[in-house]
Amino acid sequence: MTDFIQTAPGRTLENTMQDHFIAAEAPFSTVIRRGQTVRIEDTYGQQAIDTLFYNATDFSERYSNQDTMREQGAAYISTGTKVVSNEGRVMLTMTADSCGRHDTSAGACSCESNTVRFGHGTRYLHACRDNFVLEVSKHGMNKRDVVPNINFFMNVPIEPSGKMTIVDGISAPGDYVELKAEMDVLLVISNCPQINNPCNGFDPTPVRVLVWDSEA
Amino acid sequence: MTHVRRSPEDIAANRARYEEHQRKGLEFAPKALPEASLLPAPEIAADKIIHREVIPGGWYWSTHIRKNEIFRVSLDHGFSTVSLVAWSAADTSERLNLPDTVKMQWTTALGKGRVIFSDMGRVMFSVTEDSSGAHDGLMGGSTFTSNAAKYGDGTRNTRDNLILLATKAGLDKRDIPSVLALFAPVRVDQDGAFLWKPELLHGHDYVELRAEMDMILGFSNCPHPLDPDPAYRPNPVTVTRMAAAKLADDDLCRTATAEAVRGFENNTLATM
Numbered sequence: 001m002t003d004f005i006q007t008a009p010g011r012t013l014e015n016t017m018q019d020h021f022i023a024a025e026a027p028f029s030t031v032i033r034r035g036q037t038v039r040i041e042d043t044y045g046q047q048a049i050d051t052l053f054y055n056a057t058d059f060s061e062r063y064s065n066q067d068t069m070r071e072q073g074a075a076y077i078s079t080g081t082k083v084v085s086n087e088g089r090v091m092l093t094m095t096a097d098s099c100g101r102h103d104t105s106a107g108a109c110s111c112e113s114n115t116v117r118f119g120h121g122t123r124y125l126h127a128c129r130d131n132f133v134l135e136v137s138k139h140g141m142n143k144r145d146v147v148p149n150i151n152f153f154m155n156v157p158i159e160p161s162g163k164m165t166i167v168d169g170i171s172a173p174g175d176y177v178e179l180k181a182e183m184d185v186l187l188v189i190s191n192c193p194q195i196n197n198p199c200n201g202f203d204p205t206p207v208r209v210l211v212w213d214s215e216a
Numbered sequence: 217m218t219h220v221r222r223s224p225e226d227i228a229a230n231r232a233r234y235e236e237h238q239r240k241g242l243e244f245a246p247k248a249l250p251e252a253s254l255l256p257a258p259e260i261a262a263d264k265i266i267h268r269e270v271i272p273g274g275w276y277w278s279t280h281i282r283k284n285e286i287f288r289v290s291l292d293h294g295f296s297t298v299s300l301v302a303w304s305a306a307d308t309s310e311r312l313n314l315p316d317t318v319k320m321q322w323t324t325a326l327g328k329g330r331v332i333f334s335d336m337g338r339v340m341f342s343v344t345e346d347s348s349g350a351h352d353g354l355m356g357g358s359t360f361t362s363n364a365a366k367y368g369d370g371t372r373n374t375r376d377n378l379i380l381l382a383t384k385a386g387l388d389k390r391d392i393p394s395v396l397a398l399f400a401p402v403r404v405d406q407d408g409a410f411l412w413k414p415e416l417l418h419g420h421d422y423v424e425l426r427a428e429m430d431m432i433l434g435f436s437n438c439p440h441p442l443d444p445d446p447a448y449r450p451n452p453v454t455v456t457r458m459a460a461a462k463l464a465d466d467d468l469c470r471t472a473t474a475e476a477v478r479g480f481e482n483n484t485l486a487t488m
């Protein structure tokens with residue numbers, strides 16, 4: 001892993017409100033308050049960080065990949081992207097992005113989809129949807145609440161023909177995204193365990209989540 | 217935090233396996249997918265029709281369908297976009313999953329010969345006929361806000377239609393999956409920006425989907441958010457539910473790709 005890259009004068013490691021390392025393959029969740037900035041850091045590079053957001057006071061309002069893509073008019077996510085809920089409201093705004101491209105079309109890996117993509121022999125491998133189900137269950141939700149997510153740092157080019165494949169990530173160690181919360185949100189991450197495609201270089205690594213207050 | 221890297225040999229082996237899957241998937245192995253279905257759509261024999269519904273512009277409809285039955289969505293009254301959602305009748309927590317559908321088949325271009333998956337790695341539909349191949353699984357349907365920005369208030373939208381039909385099916389808005397928009401000629405450019413390509417449509421286009429499990433279907437007949445027509449004027453669409461026909465051993469959708477074959481193996485396991 002690399003040294004911390006500072007993006008604003010007040011945004012130091014000393015004044016974070018939250019600082020978490022998420023182990024390779026692990027799930028994670030935390031609440032980000034309105035006005036706070038969350039940074040999701042691809043500490044070792046080339047990791048896919050599968051992420052969902054829920055309105056912290058009403059989980060029935062949650063991230064919507066289709067509404068987000070519609071609002072961007074584009075399939076990829078980068079600086080300036082408004083993260084939009086199924087109610088059409090802006091949940092967060094992406095304020096910084098050192099990588100440049102993130103996916104929200106390809107969803108999370110799962111034991112079930114792995115059987116289709118890679119053969120039935122891959123059923124018994126840890127997968128993001130299992131992480132999501134376990135993590136949202138801590139908040140009283142279930143599989144119905146696991147919706148299509150953002151894959152930060154995952155590179156899934158879609159060609160004009162429709163051709164779509166997951167290719168090697170372009171993120172370097174220490175690459176980050178920063179998002180400013182426009183409402184109180186529950187952040188849920190699955191640090192992707194996938195070892196059957198190149199989303200994380202076939203080698204899951206730890207990632208870091210930092211949160212600063214609005215002044216930072 | 218320490219991290220033990222996987223060995224280069226493990227990584228190389230998995231990479232080789234992925235590239236082999238990718239190569240086959242992109243070649244549509246083992247056999248190529250067909251051209252679009254010819255127009256006009258053939259007449260459906262009266263004794264094959266279980267039900268025919270004409271959904272007015274702006275409205276929604278939902279119904280049950282049984283495994284192996286086929287439904288045709290046809291633009292007999294002119295252009296419209298129809299948003300489709302579906303849940304397994306046996307367990308409504310299993311539903312349409314478009315990210316899995318496009319990822320597993322290596323394409324966002326869903327047309328004749330392709331299949332549409334649930335979140336449980338099972339096939340919900342086979343696309344048995346399709347005259348346009350111009351559908352959108354990425355950006356989905358309209359909402360109150362997107363319609364208000366485009367048409368002013370007061371027009372019906374897909375989001376609210378889906379809340380209504382889901383609720384009447386005993387579900388709620390948490391259950392609404394991302395939608396497949398039929399007859400929405402959406403493509404992306406090299407930068408990922410969405411394009412509306414009406415030249416992909418022919419007028420009176422139709423699509424036929426075969427149910428591969430018992431399901432609850434939901435339809436919303438509202439203009440797609442990218443539809444450049446500044447006026448709100450969705451035409452009625454016709455949905456015809458047809459009796460099951462006997463499947464051929466070499467059924468196109470069930471055999472066209474390795475991914476579909478494995479998906480159908482999951483369907484079979486679920487009913488054993």
Ligand SMILES: [Zn+2]
Pocket residue numbers: 050108109110127128129191192193194
């Ligand atoms: Zn994953």
